[in-house]
Amino acid sequence: MRILLTGGCGFIGSAVIRHIIHNTSHSVLNVDCMTYAASPETVEDAPESERYTFSQTNITDTSALEKLFNSFKPDAVMHLAAESHVDRSIDGPGVFIQTNVVGTYSMLEAARKYWMNLEKEAQEAFRFHHISTDEVFGALGPNDPPFTETTPYDPRSPYSASKASSDHLVRAWYHTFGLPTFVTNTTNNYGIWHFPEKLIPLITINAIEGKELPVYGKGDNVRDWLFVEDHAEALVKAVEKGKPGETYAIGARQPRTNLEVVQTICRILDELSPDSAGPRERLIRYVTDRPGHDFRYEIDPSHAEQALDWKAKHNFETGIRRTVQWYLDNRAWWESIRARRYTGQRLGTTAP
Numbered sequence: 001m002r003i004l005l006t007g008g009c010g011f012i013g014s015a016v017i018r019h020i021i022h023n024t025s026h027s028v029l030n031v032d033c034m035t036y037a038a039s040p041e042t043v044e045d046a047p048e049s050e051r052y053t054f055s056q057t058n059i060t061d062t063s064a065l066e067k068l069f070n071s072f073k074p075d076a077v078m079h080l081a082a083e084s085h086v087d088r089s090i091d092g093p094g095v096f097i098q099t100n101v102v103g104t105y106s107m108l109e110a111a112r113k114y115w116m117n118l119e120k121e122a123q124e125a126f127r128f129h130h131i132s133t134d135e136v137f138g139a140l141g142p143n144d145p146p147f148t149e150t151t152p153y154d155p156r157s158p159y160s161a162s163k164a165s166s167d168h169l170v171r172a173w174y175h176t177f178g179l180p181t182f183v184t185n186t187t188n189n190y191g192i193w194h195f196p197e198k199l200i201p202l203i204t205i206n207a208i209e210g211k212e213l214p215v216y217g218k219g220d221n222v223r224d225w226l227f228v229e230d231h232a233e234a235l236v237k238a239v240e241k242g243k244p245g246e247t248y249a250i251g252a253r254q255p256r257t258n259l260e261v262v263q264t265i266c267r268i269l270d271e272l273s274p275d276s277a278g279p280r281e282r283l284i285r286y287v288t289d290r291p292g293h294d295f296r297y298e299i300d301p302s303h304a305e306q307a308l309d310w311k312a313k314h315n316f317e318t319g320i321r322r323t324v325q326w327y328l329d330n331r332a333w334w335e336s337i338r339a340r341r342y343t344g345q346r347l348g349t350t351a352p
Helices: 011-023 062-072 086-091 094-116 120-125 158-177 199-209 228-241 258-272 302-308 316-329 331-340
Strands: 002-006 027-031 052-055 076-079 127-133 181-186 188-190 213-216 222-227 247-250 255-257 284-287
Touching: 002 011, 002 062, 011 027, 011 228, 027 062, 062 094, 076 094, 076 228, 086 158, 094 127, 094 158, 127 158, 127 228, 158 181, 181 228, 188 228, 188 316, 199 213, 199 258, 199 316, 199 331, 213 258, 222 228, 222 258, 222 316, 228 247, 228 302, 247 302, 255 258, 258 284, 258 316, 316 331
Parallel strands: 002 027, 002 076, 027 052, 076 127, 127 181, 181 247, 188 222, 213 284
Antiparallel strands: 222 255
């Protein structure tokens, strides 16, 4: 299979590329415009493979996308490129609308024009796989059942609203034009090569450096945590097995409060790299919550597990230990980012 994949130098996209190159015979074209959160190192040894190609292209450039489709001739699209940080969407929502909504529209139109000129058999085999988030479903209360594929949409942040918009566009192109699209929605990912603005890498790096560990509110917000390599495997199975018009909710059944996550990272670091100043939980600081902070996300992945013949291999304890060890072993990568691209400052403090 020839896969045109967007956002392949980002966190989840690079994990998918690594999985494709190391575990399948598929070929992949990585389309990435290389924003602040993209790193070429994340694809590791993929550039050495004859099955890997890279194009620095913005997904809002429809004419450039059309040329890529016609030259690469993909059998499938995996659309991961997106602005994804809720805090940044509070400070500057415009880029989220441009990339997540307009960019998805451009991808759909370029794919549709290409698909319409395929032979009938190739048209039927073609897939447009749109990767999305569980945040489009809104927030759960403490006793609400987890999200499923049929949960109504109720986005609460500029980020989740932009992703909900893109999901609706993808389904509209299926129902109106017949383009064989489907959607996967996932819960919070974590793991190696994660840009250090998100909770787990930010806390891990701050704890390594002996800096304060900011926890929003009381730290009781709950997220369902999925190790990124498990998600990558699920996404590749989805593009191989996914049915047009379907939705697959992908999760690991590993809910934790933010405070539990931070405490776990502290405990593992204290074991792997003790701090002479004392246990790292001393660094925890409770800070003002962000505007509109959703209380809880959790996914019931039963349908995806059965339909895709997939189940997450890592529980949170094994996944977070691998992650913390990786950040200890790869200081050069994140120290470079801290020096030049993101210093660890708080984002998303704009008043509602």
